Amino acid sequence: MNMILEVDADGRQARVQPGVVLDHLRNAAERRHLTFAPDPSTHDHCTLGGMIGNNSCGVHSVTGGKTDDNVIELDVLTYDGERLRVRDVDDATLESLIAQGGRRGDIYSGLRDLRDRYAGLVRERYPQIPRRVSGYNLDRLLPEYGFNVARALVGTEGTCVTVLEATLRLVDSPPGRSLLVLGYPDVYAAGNAVMEVLAQGPLAVEGIDDRLVDAMRAIGMFVDDLALLPDGGSWLFVEFGGETRDEANVVARRAADALSKSANPPNSRIYDDPRQARAAWLIRQSAPRAASRAPGQPDCYEGWEDAAVPPDRLGPYLRDFRSLLDRHKLTTGIYGHFGQACIHTRIDFNMKTDDGVKQFRSFVEDAADLVVSYGGSLSGEHGDGQARAELLPRMYGEEIVGAFREFKTIWDPAGKMNPGKVVDPYPLDTNLRLGPSYHPKQLATHFAFADDEGSFSRAIERCIGIGNCRQTVGGLMCPSYVATMEEQHSTRGRARMLFEMLRGDSLSDGWHSEEVKEALDLCLACKGCKSECPAGVDMATYKAEFLSHYYEGKRRPMAANTFGLIPWWARIARWAPALANFATQTPLLRDIAKAVAGIAPQRQIPAFASQSFVDWFRKHPASPPSGERPTPTRSVATGEGAIKGPVLLWTDTFYNSFHPEVAQAAVDVLEAAGFHVEIPGSWLCCGRPLYDYGRLDLAKRMLRRIMEILKPQIAAGTPIVVLEPGCLSVFRDELANLFPTDPDARRLGELCLTFAELLERHAPDFELPRLDRNALFHVHCHQRSVIGAGPDMRLLARLGIDVKVPDAGCCGMAGAFGYEREHYEVSMRIAERALLPAIRNADDATLVIADGFSCRGQIAQGTGRQPLHLAQVVQKALRQQPLNKSLAADPAVQR
Numbered sequence: 001m002n003m004i005l006e007v008d009a010d011g012r013q014a015r016v017q018p019g020v021v022l023d024h025l026r027n028a029a030e031r032r033h034l035t036f037a038p039d040p041s042t043h044d045h046c047t048l049g050g051m052i053g054n055n056s057c058g059v060h061s062v063t064g065g066k067t068d069d070n071v072i073e074l075d076v077l078t079y080d081g082e083r084l085r086v087r088d089v090d091d092a093t094l095e096s097l098i099a100q101g102g103r104r105g106d107i108y109s110g111l112r113d114l115r116d117r118y119a120g121l122v123r124e125r126y127p128q129i130p131r132r133v134s135g136y137n138l139d140r141l142l143p144e145y146g147f148n149v150a151r152a153l154v155g156t157e158g159t160c161v162t163v164l165e166a167t168l169r170l171v172d173s174p175p176g177r178s179l180l181v182l183g184y185p186d187v188y189a190a191g192n193a194v195m196e197v198l199a200q201g202p203l204a205v206e207g208i209d210d211r212l213v214d215a216m217r218a219i220g221m222f223v224d225d226l227a228l229l230p231d232g233g234s235w236l237f238v239e240f241g242g243e244t245r246d247e248a249n250v251v252a253r254r255a256a257d258a259l260s261k262s263a264n265p266p267n268s269r270i271y272d273d274p275r276q277a278r279a280a281w282l283i284r285q286s287a288p289r290a291a292s293r294a295p296g297q298p299d300c301y302e303g304w305e306d307a308a309v310p311p312d313r314l315g316p317y318l319r320d321f322r323s324l325l326d327r328h329k330l331t332t333g334i335y336g337h338f339g340q341a342c343i344h345t346r347i348d349f350n351m352k353t354d355d356g357v358k359q360f361r362s363f364v365e366d367a368a369d370l371v372v373s374y375g376g377s378l379s380g381e382h383g384d385g386q387a388r389a390e391l392l393p394r395m396y397g398e399e400i401v402g403a404f405r406e407f408k409t410i411w412d413p414a415g416k417m418n419p420g421k422v423v424d425p426y427p428l429d430t431n432l433r434l435g436p437s438y439h440p441k442q443l444a445t446h447f448a449f450a451d452d453e454g455s456f457s458r459a460i461e462r463c464i465g466i467g468n469c470r471q472t473v474g475g476l477m478c479p480s481y482v483a484t485m486e487e488q489h490s491t492r493g494r495a496r497m498l499f500e501m502l503r504g505d506s507l508s509d510g511w512h513s514e515e516v517k518e519a520l521d522l523c524l525a526c527k528g529c530k531s532e533c534p535a536g537v538d539m540a541t542y543k544a545e546f547l548s549h550y551y552e553g554k555r556r557p558m559a560a561n562t563f564g565l566i567p568w569w570a571r572i573a574r575w576a577p578a579l580a581n582f583a584t585q586t587p588l589l590r591d592i593a594k595a596v597a598g599i600a601p602q603r604q605i606p607a608f609a610s611q612s613f614v615d616w617f618r619k620h621p622a623s624p625p626s627g628e629r630p631t632p633t634r635s636v637a638t639g640e641g642a643i644k645g646p647v648l649l650w651t652d653t654f655y656n657s658f659h660p661e662v663a664q665a666a667v668d669v670l671e672a673a674g675f676h677v678e679i680p681g682s683w684l685c686c687g688r689p690l691y692d693y694g695r696l697d698l699a700k701r702m703l704r705r706i707m708e709i710l711k712p713q714i715a716a717g718t719p720i721v722v723l724e725p726g727c728l729s730v731f732r733d734e735l736a737n738l739f740p741t742d743p744d745a746r747r748l749g750e751l752c753l754t755f756a757e758l759l760e761r762h763a764p765d766f767e768l769p770r771l772d773r774n775a776l777f778h779v780h781c782h783q784r785s786v787i788g789a790g791p792d793m794r795l796l797a798r799l800g801i802d803v804k805v806p807d808a809g810c811c812g813m814a815g816a817f818g819y820e821r822e823h824y825e826v827s828m829r830i831a832e833r834a835l836l837p838a839i840r841n842a843d844d845a846t847l848v849i850a851d852g853f854s855c856r857g858q859i860a861q862g863t864g865r866q867p868l869h870l871a872q873v874v875q876k877a878l879r880q881q882p883l884n885k886s887l888a889a890d891p892a893v894q895r
């Protein structure tokens with residue numbers, strides 16, 4: 001039920017099944033500069049069936065309307081099995097349908113009689129505003145709307161029929177866009193300005209207030225991008241369109257000029273750089289995360305989150321709404337679709353106590369009365385469901401609510417379709433997710449969960465069900481969902497399982513729950529949710545914590561020893577790499593080794609280098625890539641002979657034992673830049689593979705040892721270059737979560753840098769040759785989520801390299817995940833989604849760059865191309881060496 005059946009560009013319409021994701025339709029329509037106008041913030045994962053059920057809207061509803069405005073025809077099925085196509089019908093057709101009799105005739109007869117009896121009340125009591133979403137669309141049955149049964153069914157929330165197919169209207173989508181951001185003194189002034197902004201003909205008008213921006217700063221979100229906002233205490237994000245970007249910019253500048261002459265002119269900025277425009281839009285889109293949980297602030301919840309009023313009364317409404325919050329001693333940030341006066345909030349209700357729930361009910365009742373007094377709608381986007389249906393009589397009166405009941409009965413006489421919603425609803429303060437009866441287990445944990453008051457259960461409560469983890473177009477999270485399309489294997493599904501485990505009703509085995517273990521099994525620990533989830537869910541950490549307790553008193557699987565302990569196996573193999581390779585590379589022995597270790601037979605076991613990087617470093621004097629640079633003396637943590645000063649090169653297991661040429665390249669470049677390169681004087685390992693198998697006790701011991709051994713470097717502030725992003729993420733992420741009060745842990749995390757960060761911060765004057773080449777750069781998941789790739793991109797630009805980052809998300813290898821027999825198929829499905837095809841389609845002159853060891857392995861084994869580490873690119877540029885290598889030509893692979 002997820003197929004696009006037809007896109008008729010000439011007829012400006014499309015036929016779809018209800019499971020089609022909105023962005024899939026929009027991408028198909030955009031080829032002809034058309035689009036489906038409603039676009040909720042969940043556009044990359046919401047389905048059209050869900051949008052029809054809720055009567056969804058979104059950013060661009062200013063010009064395109066709600067979902068019901070864009071539905072032409074529906075193919076629906078009633079609970080008792082009647083299937084019919086519905087749309088607008090004229091009087092003659094209506095009478096003909098009724099005359100046919102049967103269940104279909106009864107439905108149309110009932111709808112006609114309902115319309116005739118309630119037409120006057122509907123005209124009198126339905127708010128004439130852009131975002132009237134509450135209640136059923138009985139107005140669509142009126143003659144002036146053409147007795148449109150399809151549009152009357154939009155927004156019924158699954159209470160009347162099941163939608164099997166929809167014919168939808170497509171509208172123009174201007175290819176050129178320009179963003180104008182307006183800064184006003186406060187949110188009330190921004191609300192007052194909406195009508196004069198709308199007079200400029202924008203495609204979208206969105207708003208946020210200062211409380212959300214302050215929360216983003218406290219969280220550390222978009223610090224650089226927030227600085228680009230014009231001065232103000234509230235901001236309107238106003239988008240304009242044109243045939244080209246230049247044309248759109250002209251319209252935006254004209255609007256800014258007109259608004260500057262208004263009685264209360266705003267500060268303004270036009271974002272004509274597409275990258276800056278995307279960053280600005282991301283600020284608006286991230287409002288739910290900032291609104292839900294800020295450091296040092298109480299949790300905030302939905303419950304009154306999408307009321308709408310007439311746009312010309314938005315300013316006064318917001319002032320009265322804030323006064324209402326103050327009277328109830330509640331706070332919220334305010335954001336939403338200001339152009340249609342639909343306001344979103346996350347309010348600091350106390351949903352875990354009786355008094356808190358009573359306060360919640362009292363506020364919601366008062367808020368409903370306030371909205372009604374302004375001629376507004378309780379819901380302007382999300383629908384009523386249970387949360388607001390009890391309040392519908394306040395908005396419409398009992399007679400219209402009775403008409404809703406009759407409308408539902410016409411379609412669903414037995415009352416089986418989604419009972420307790422919209423009609424005869426459950427009370428709004430029952431069936432709460434939390435509530436006074438919610439007493440989750442408080443369990444001891446290895447991680448501190450400092451941002452969640454030290455509580456694992458509070459961390460799990462972060463998930464509020466937005467569902468961004470179900471996106472299938474772009475983004476990093478959630479690769480296992482994309483591969484399986486199963487809710488169980490999404491971040492949201494896993495968070496729900498952990499929530500139920502802590503609640504203890506349906507899942508009562510706690511840390512030993514097999515159901516939770518199964519849900520977590522396909523989590524690649526990519527950390528994508530940590531950065532992309534609007535609520536900041538961190539499933540990689542939750543998985544490691546769960547597994548650490550799950551295996552207490554149990555024998556771990558072979559993979560936990562084979563892969564989880566790879567640092568120790570590599571250390572042993574260092575003494576006899578030829579023997580180790582004989583056991584893992586010789587055909588018969590290799591197959592036995594794979595079977596014993598749980599490795600997929602399709603995988604190649606990486607070969608150990610004949611000489612580790614550490615051995616090379618200690619035995620070989622510095623040898624410059626050219627005769628034009630200084631040659632500092634290389635040493636092992638001595639700090640002697642530096643030019644720019646010492647830098648510690650972290651000797652991770654992978655680039656020490658398997659690909660030492662990467663670390664050697666880093667040494668060459670760092671010395672060329674004038675650094676004195678050191679390595680740790682003792683064997684150290686960050687323990688990255690241990691987290692995948694929940695070996696947190698051992699991981700903590702290893703980190704504690706690192707902080708002890710490197711205490712002099714930490715005290716001296718010596719920069720530490722970490723070539724493997726997965727290792728660097730340990731120092732930037734897990735370290736602080738395991739040792740939240742240790743100043744050495746905090747300082748160590750600050751000192752650890754990527755190769756590009758080191759050069760940018762400490763050698764900005766290092767001259768690099770230009771290569772003028774194209775490159776595909778696959779950014780490691782952990783780098784995307786907790787580190788950032790900005791310095792890498794800038795370094796490549798300095799080299800004259802035109803970089804494209806494949807829209808691939810995770811590579812699918814994820815450390816040992818893709819090597820494991822039971823995960824191989826999922827791993828390859830993830831890789832084949834975009835990454836491997838992009839590399840296969842690249843010409844031979846295009847560089848393939850990947851810094852992650854497992855990413856490089858997935859690319860090499862899937863395409864036959866050996867990627868370069870960024871350090872190798874710079875090294876070879878300095879040496880002017882050839883940059884293209886296939887696997888067959890790579891001596892590191894031929895070992």
